[in-house]
Amino acid sequence: MWLPVLGLLIGLLLGFMSDLRIPPEYTSYLSIAVLAALDTLFGGIRAQLQKTFDDRVFVSGFFFNILLAAGLAFLGVHLGVDLYLAAIFAFGVRLFNNIAVIRRLLLTKGSENQQAERN
């Protein structure tokens, strides 16, 4: 459980230490990529809790979603349509769904544990 948190911290630290900045015109791509990555991450946690986790699905989903979101944003910029809104909407909905499912799974797990203790 602590390993992913440690990874997050190391990533944050690396990001802050590197003093890397992205040109302002590319910030929308990065933000959408962050959203896609978060979505995949929560999807992975949910799959883990539901015991349907698959490495290949997770890793491919992670990179594929990021690339798809950035590509959609790129296409939107060139077509003059705000296509990145579609990606934000889709990922936002999925993020909320995933978190809701994780919460319910954790709650049922907790109540099961309590039941087991009483018995």
Add this chain to the structure above:
Amino acid sequence: MKRRFKFFIMTMIVGFMLAVQFHTNQEPIVRDTRDIWELRNDLESQKTIQQKLFAEIYKYEQLIDEYSKSGTGGQLETLEETLADLKNDAGLTEIGGHGVELTIEPLLNDEELVGKPAISIHPELLRRLINELNGYGAEEISIDGERIISTTPIREVNGKTYINDEPISPLPIKVKVLSRDSDKLHKEMLTSQSGEDFARENLLLSPKQVDHVSLPPYSHQIRVKFMKEKGET
């Protein structure tokens, strides 16, 4: 274990992306890189502004003093004085003094070229001339007997140039400029950019220093759009 390691890598990437995004959105800190001389210059200019403001405050305080001290007759007098001052500032009075007179005439006066259309002065040329004159310290300007005030329109209607909604007369026309240092203004105008611009339009702009120029008052109504009368206090 392998699965956990993958999670670790993923979260690290997410963290990195988050940090970069955060960094990018953060405004870079703008450092003050002025050296001591620049700072001194800035201080000097601020002090000049302060002095000007103080002088203005002093002027108005004196005015208030005059209002409050003198009786009704005196108050009326002061009011009339202020009104006259304001009219003077707005350009509603005739004014005269040392100045420069610029004549605009055709550059090449080819009398044999009969049938050439009359040359008109483009409004943009006049605007540039006024800007340049103001840049060289002109105080009051009149073009072809029309006083230039802060709201004077100069525009082209059906191929004719209008100043203060009056068409300008055929060439040559005179531009009268009042200045505190008319000698300097005259010298500046001898080598001005406007001279070049006029020459490009086949017009000659010749400045002449005169002891006394007389500028007519602005003869139209000044419309005040964005001010309201203050009620009784």
